[in-house]
Amino acid sequence: MPSKWVPLEASPDVFNAIPNACGSIGLLHALLNLPEGDATSLTPGSELAQFKAIKGAERANLLEKATFFSDAHTAAAQTGQSNVPTDLDVDTHFIAFVEGANENGEKRIVELDGGRKGPLDRGASICFLQDVANMVQEKYFDRAEGDVSFNLIVLAGQPEN
Numbered sequence: 238m239p240s241k242w243v244p245l246e247a248s249p250d251v252f253n254a255i256p257n258a259c260g261s262i263g264l265l266h267a268l269l270n271l272p273e274g275d276a277t278s279l280t281p282g283s284e285l286a287q288f289k290a291i292k293g294a295e296r297a298n299l300l301e302k303a304t305f306f307s308d309a310h311t312a313a314a315q316t317g318q319s320n321v322p323t324d325l326d327v328d329t330h331f332i333a334f335v336e337g338a339n340e341n342g343e344k345r346i347v348e349l350d351g352g353r354k355g356p357l358d359r360g361a362s363i364c365f366l367q368d369v370a371n372m373v374q375e376k377y378f379d380r381a382e383g384d385v386s387f388n389l390i391v392l393a394g395q396p397e398n
Contacts, residue, residue, distance in 0.1 A: 259352070261310040263331035265300075266349040270335040334373075336365045346372060366391065 271278050279286040284305050288296055337347035346359040362368045
């Protein structure tokens, strides 16, 4: 099945209106898609939890005005090991993969990318971590033609077995 755009009620869109913040936006995608009601979920009433209640452009506007987010982004950017380039037109990017479900309740791999117009269904998922690893190998690493400027970070809970 080819990839397609999917509406995800449990994983609302996060529009990236902040230039060169795709790493922070990728982390925001991951945080907003944590399962609710367990130890990894967002604290109810927290500044981040506010974003789950609103959609699309309204969320982007709030994000642009949220000082806690820009402060955290700036602090992270300035404490890294790399020099920040003066030319902000960079050729790097971050995306996040989350587990979603289709209208039949079947588990899906969903790609969240601030450069796209919405979530992208990357296919069925039986074992999320292994399925994403295989998909990333095939769709990204194998096509990189020797480019090794990749990083992969997994944010995951304890395995069920």
